[in-house]
Amino acid sequence: MKMIRFTLLISLMLTAHTFSRAQSQTTPASPAGQNASKPQVSVMSQNLAEAERLSQQVLQFYRAGKFEEAVPLAERAVSLREQAVGKDHVVVAVALSNLAALYSELKKTDRARALYERALTIKEAQAKPDEKDLNRLREILGTLSYQKGDYKRAEEFFSRILASQEKVYGPNDEAVTLALVNLAYVYLAMGAGKKINATYSRILEYTDQLQGPPPEQIKRIFQVLGCAAPSGSFSEDDRRALLKRIDATPDAASVAISAGAIFGGVLNGKAIKKPAPAYPAEAKRERVQGTVLVQITVDETGKVIEAKPVCGPALLYEASVRAARQALFTPTLLSGQPVKVTGTISYTFQLR
Numbered sequence: 001m002k003m004i005r006f007t008l009l010i011s012l013m014l015t016a017h018t019f020s021r022a023q024s025q026t027t028p029a030s031p032a033g034q035n036a037s038k039p040q041v042s043v044m045s046q047n048l049a050e051a052e053r054l055s056q057q058v059l060q061f062y063r064a065g066k067f068e069e070a071v072p073l074a075e076r077a078v079s080l081r082e083q084a085v086g087k088d089h090v091v092v093a094v095a096l097s098n099l100a101a102l103y104s105e106l107k108k109t110d111r112a113r114a115l116y117e118r119a120l121t122i123k124e125a126q127a128k129p130d131e132k133d134l135n136r137l138r139e140i141l142g143t144l145s146y147q148k149g150d151y152k153r154a155e156e157f158f159s160r161i162l163a164s165q166e167k168v169y170g171p172n173d174e175a176v177t178l179a180l181v182n183l184a185y186v187y188l189a190m191g192a193g194k195k196i197n198a199t200y201s202r203i204l205e206y207t208d209q210l211q212g213p214p215p216e217q218i219k220r221i222f223q224v225l226g227c228a229a230p231s232g233s234f235s236e237d238d239r240r241a242l243l244k245r246i247d248a249t250p251d252a253a254s255v256a257i258s259a260g261a262i263f264g265g266v267l268n269g270k271a272i273k274k275p276a277p278a279y280p281a282e283a284k285r286e287r288v289q290g291t292v293l294v295q296i297t298v299d300e301t302g303k304v305i306e307a308k309p310v311c312g313p314a315l316l317y318e319a320s321v322r323a324a325r326q327a328l329f330t331p332t333l334l335s336g337q338p339v340k341v342t343g344t345i346s347y348t349f350q351l352r
Helices: 038-063 067-085 090-105 109-124 131-147 151-169 174-190 193-208 216-228 236-248 281-285 314-325
Strands: 262-266 271-273 290-298 304-311 332-334 337-339 341-349
Touching (some): 281 314, 290 314
Antiparallel strands (some): 332 337
């Protein structure tokens, strides 16, 4: 079965290029672990100070979007720290991460991944590693691997985050569930039906215990699973129950989206008029069926002014968007005033 590749990734993800700052107060140590003479210590201190100065320049260039200009400075900072404290010191890992962030911005993904992996290896070898810091790097590496289509590596990094979060928080915490959401996107890209089912079941266990609505990342993965999970991931009854669960989810709190619109979640239940889409002839010939999720913007009067497909079989996109543009909704009020709302609407196509 041909899989749709999702590039929206992974709701809880950090940005794939994070900039770090080294601790300038790091105590110099000789690379060989031996007692260094005073002149050697002085040189090491000078190297560290120069590396810190360069790192500040790199940060300024980074903020200005001057990534090419920053690369030589960042490389020099790595070299100076390696000379001062050896190649396996934590301040070297920080410098490597900064250089990797620049390569990420320059779309040199393979180089960035190699540097981030080296930084992660150094930090994991510390006597008392900071798990939050490690998971930050694992998320970055998982994201980069996913974007490159290296789903096995992405699964590895996100699985390590999951194990770490379970150890700290137990099996049924929000942090654990959001790690499972990341894995769900990876399994969708891999077409791993059984793993999708198992991951979805665990996410469901968490949402069932909540008093209020689940986080947006979880609602979003339910939407994607409902319309894009491959055949065999779960039964059609379970799929329909999943979509019904989305429709029954209370609206999210008002969140600014664009042009004054607020996010209204799944809008199917608010439709005054929801014309059924025509089944495209080509889709019938190809025996294509499934659910299409359409993102829409509804104006203050309830009319759809924008519509675009999110996921589902591509042959069913045009018919779904055309039907969505003809839908009419109850106006959404905010503090008693009608406002624009952005949300989603789903259409299920089933051959008889």
